Amino acid sequence: MSTGSGSDSVPGPQTPHETAPGASPEATGRGAPPSAPAAPRKGMFSSLRVRNYRLFATGQVVSNTGTWMQRIAQDWLVLSLTGSSAAVGITTALQFLPMLLFGLYGGVLTDRFPKRKLLLVTQSAMGGTGLALAALTLSGSVQVWHVYLIAFLLGLVTVVDNPSRQAFVVEMVGKEDLRNAVSLNSANFQSARLIGPAVAGALITAFGSGWAFLLNGLSFAAPIAGLLMMRTAELHKVDRVPRSKGQLREGLRYVSGRPELIWTIVLVGFIGTFGFNFPIWLTAFTYHVYHQGPGTYALFNSLMAAGSLVGALLAARRSSSRLRLLVGAAVLFGALEMAAALAPSFWIFAVLLAPIGVVGLTINVTANSSVQLATDPLMRGRVMALFMMVFVGGTPLGAPLVGWITDSFGPRIGFLSGGLVSLLAAVLIGLILARVGGLRLRIDLRRGHRHVAFVPRAALPPDDAEPTASSGKPVTVA
Structure with missing residues (x-):
């Protein structure tokens, strides 16, 4: 399963993409000085000129399609077995709980070992979880605790897979194409999100969830083949961190001393915890508000995916990732969620999902690339692990609460509360960043x-x- 996309203490000349603590124009939200040359605009697909990245991207689009098939099938299977939005929330929480508990350890392993070899192990293990769930479902013996257990095991693998995959991008394309590659990774993921739910909806309706799980497990053969076919001599060399004591504390100290990192991570933490609980809300709106089936749930996900794909392609054209864009997108994201929660009709609700996808993807890409480019290479694994731990790991805290609110007060109140928290967090942190940046x-x-x-x-x-x-x-x- 894949999701959208570093600290050396040796001083050196700063490029427009490197950030000095407390002094970066990007970090503070100010524009570059008038005398600074503008960053050259690159093509939307410039990263695909790199052979190793093409192999990586090709493998990912196949496995991402399978991932979205499994995600839709898993949510619908749990809802069918239990009839509870809270149970869907528990499944989501268990999948991301390991990231909250062990995320920083995944970052330490990422900085310590070769990332390509780590990815070969993690992608193989993730394929295995899909095949196991397929066997249980197709045999007719699946129970909800089976889904909970496999979701938790998948989360354990993700602890290492996520930071490894995020940090491996710069080794394939280098710093100059990093922002473009992060955006294309997101476009890749969202393209698969357009295909996966549609295929999953058809499979579930015709044959049941098991075939979606089977195809997801088999889809991981593509990224594994891509990793094996890479030319290792063409990878950008990144020094690995030797084993030593205190590496977790070192990573936390590094982030805590840099406002451009800590407040970005705090903002995406709020949004990831309370604003990105779409499996809960979309299943609830489909099942309880509009009284539809898995095809409508797949349609809702496809509409969000279409918006997210547009957002990713727009992000790929940008030459910078300003924090003011991140804050503005977060404010708009919360407002759009609140509007969707109060939408008076099916089609207004459905249409609003596309711009929510655009803005949500903008938040993801802008935060991801800002954090990576503001971090020194030897710290990148630990910083990205903390980023993903907060962004994704907050779900175990938010999902059960949001699921309970949705079950107790209705889908509209659940969705409205998530949008309100995201909006308030964006406004508050935007004011803090403005003060820090003068x-x-x-x-x-x-x-x-x-x-x-x-x-x-x-x-x-x-x-x-x-x-x-x-x-x-x-x-x-x-």
Whole structure:
């Protein structure tokens, strides 16, 4: 199963993609100085020029399709066995609980061992979990505790697979193409999300969930073959961290001293914990609000996937990942979720899923690439493990709570609460990042002026800091 996409203490010259603690224009949200040359715009698919990355991407699109088939089939199987949205939430929580408990250890292993070899092991194990669930389901002996157990085992493998796969991207394409490759990884995942749910819906309706699990297990042969066919001499060399004591604490200290990392991780933690519980909400809306079957659930996932694919391709064209974009996308994401929760009809709800997909993917790619590019290579595995632990590992905390709210108060209240938490977290952390970066929120109501903008504190004359809305002057909020 795949999901969307480093610290050397040796000083060196900074590139536009490298971040000095507390000083990066990218990290603070300010633009580059006027004299700095603009980052050259690359093609949308520039990373695919690298042979090793092409092999990786080809294998991933096959296994990602299988992953989405299994995800739809698993959610629907649990709902069919129990009739409970909370049970779907428990399954999701068990799958991501190992990331919360052991995520940092996965980062240590990623920094210590060759990532390609780690991925060969983890991808093989993930294929095995799909085949085991297929055998139980096709034999007619599957029970809900079987699904819980396999979800937990899959989560254990993901503890190592996720940071290894994230950190391996830079070894294939180098730093210059990293942002593009992260975006294309997300596009890859979302393309499979368009195909997988549709195939899963047809298979479940015609034959049951077991065949979706079987095809997912077999799909991991593709990424394994791609990893074996790579030319190791063409990989970018990254020094491995020798075994020593205190490596977990070292990673935590590194992140805690860098506001551009810690607050980005905190923001995606809130959104991952409370805003990304779509298996719970979409199954509940399908089953309890609209009284439809697995085909409609697959349709909802495909609509979100279409939006996410558009978001990924737009991200692939960007030459930078500003934190102001991350915060703005998070605010919009929460607002769209709240709007969908209150949608008065089936088709309004369905149409809103596409922009939710666009904005959610923008959050994922912007946060991922910002964190990777702001981190030194020898720390990248541990930092990305912490990123994924917070982003994905928060689900065991949020999913049962969101599932309980959804069961107790209805799908609309459950969805609304997730959007509200995401919106409030984005606003609060945006204000914190603005203060850390020496920025102020400027509200200018005059005609022909930009009404809302973050500007450096020094750029404001003293009288502009006074609230003078009645006189038409700008209002500045620290």
